[in-house]
Amino acid sequence: MQGPKERKLQRTTWVVFSDRGYQMANMNDVSRLAGVSRGTVSNYINGLKVRPAAQERIENAIKKLNYVPNAAARTLKTNRSSYVVLIIPRVDTPFFSELSYCMQQVLKENGYKMILCNSNSRPQEEFEYIQMAKTQKVAGIITMSYADIRELVPPDIPLVALENKVADFFPLITSDNYHGGSLAASKLYSLGARKLLFISKAPVKDVSQIREQGFRDYCEDNKIEHDRFVAQNKANFVDDFRYFIESEVTDKKFKYDGVFSDSDEYVSDFWYLLQQRKIAVPEEVQLIGFDGARVYPRQQVVVSSIKQPVTEITRQAFKSLQQQLIGKNNTQNEMYEPLVLPVSFIQGQTTKQAES
């Protein structure tokens, strides 16, 4: 007798390569043609064991009828679809696109489909997606939220928070942002930088704040000179960076020789502005960003960075979702400690090669 996995593979093959029409047969048709009860057909469809004789008749009936199991009917029955909602600010940046790619691959391996939701960092859009998740009876929600969605999520929908905590009763998966900041400071120092600068865009809060804190604490503990510049012009922070560089250049030399930012984006803008001012990177100024996502999957690293372990984040997020799915009725009774995953330094073109 075949195991459930083999049967599943066969089912896919039948439908994909069937040369029959597409009139939709239902489970009753299969039951009638196979001469077995509807319950037996249902067991078969759901991967449970059925008698070998019944199995063969069901398989033949499915083939003849070109029957495709109906996901909507199954959702009604099990009260849960195989969709997982991923809520992120927006997919069109290197880090979030890499995260979306890896998350979809992990979900697919496990038989789930991913509904991609761009919130544009707007609370109202996050609320709408959560509401949609309820209506659609999704299997779970994985979210990088900035709004307070705690009250909106019903206890029977598993949720995993990425980066920002939603509530103590939902698991949180995050990179070690604090260590990332201190690692950047220690790298810049060990590569010879002596006047360090943290750059960002207002408001510096959530993980950005933690990253800066790690950076500052390392500098203070080790008596390293350090400063900060935060662009206040949110819509056009590159202009703020430009004015700042102008104001800190004397005799063609920039006042700082090591720059850290909580984002690769700011580092690449800053790098470009320094280049325009003919200040050599990494010879005169070294830069380290955060995220370490590549622009193209196989491209060399461009900006030296503190890399978030994206693959591990997505694997842990799925694992945590799965654990809630198994014991899903008492999720909100459990309290979760954040799962903090290690970051690492990756060498790009904006820092000097370490001497070996």
Next chain:
Amino acid sequence: MQGPKERKLQRTTWVVFSDRGYQMANMNDVSRLAGVSRGTVSNYINGLKVRPAAQERIENAIKKLNYVPNAAARTLKTNRSSYVVLIIPRVDTPFFSELSYCMQQVLKENGYKMILCNSNSRPQEEFEYIQMAKTQKVAGIITMSYADIRELVPPDIPLVALENKVADFFPLITSDNYHGGSLAASKLYSLGARKLLFISKAPVKDVSQIREQGFRDYCEDNKIEHDRFVAQNKANFVDDFRYFIESEVTDKKFKYDGVFSDSDEYVSDFWYLLQQRKIAVPEEVQLIGFDGARVYPRQQVVVSSIKQPVTEITRQAFKSLQQQLIGKNNTQNEMYEPLVLPVSFIQGQTTKQAES
């Protein structure tokens, strides 16, 4: 009396801001509490007109019960969900992430949800997603396919092809790839380049081939010296580019002064290799890529490029899907001409400023 739109807004509000528990009421509960027939409740839910008195009682019942309409039940009834499947090679590149972002935003504005599917350019994965789309009774499929999926798509699922034709009976939305190639050649020439080169990675087929053809035809029509280099080492094409550059450098000068590629990715790699060889871009060699997607949404353009009109592509794709949804039973009787959208040149750091 309120129109359907107002009612819908109210329904959303009730659920989002309800402070009651989340036990799931169904349509029968609403019918019982409101003292109206199940059919009337169903009409109300589906936006049809009901008597004002009945409407008020239904609305009160829905509020009291914190009833959320069940999407799975509606799908069973209407035989179509509000999901749209987007199949792309992989989301973690600037062009595909921008496309995914814009597509999701257009779909969301129109009440659809997007299932993101990365095919990794593998036919088998495309087949699996099409099969999933059938099982899930999705509203439609938008696909950038490289495999022959024609036979797999049932006539009742609307499909829109992006970039590559699936079949004459499915609409195709594409950028003007041919003109993009000739535009690149004409730009390079007008900016002073006289020895042009096309670079790519094997195999040069589909839209890459069309882009090269446009480039070559322009050169030949205008008697411009031109050549091509295609990396054969698929896994590590950057090494091939490096060897090629080595072989074509004499006395610190690169043999070509204008380079076009069918991809921004190859251009940015080539640029990096020229920099390492101390060959100045754009002073000695000018480079133009294809796609023109930004790495970060608000970042300055890095690589000069032929820009695909992503927003327009996604708007047209949705429009075309919607037209099929309206007249969905006879889609495969219609023959479609490709819809070719105009491209444009965008100035980045890899070409000289045009003299005004």
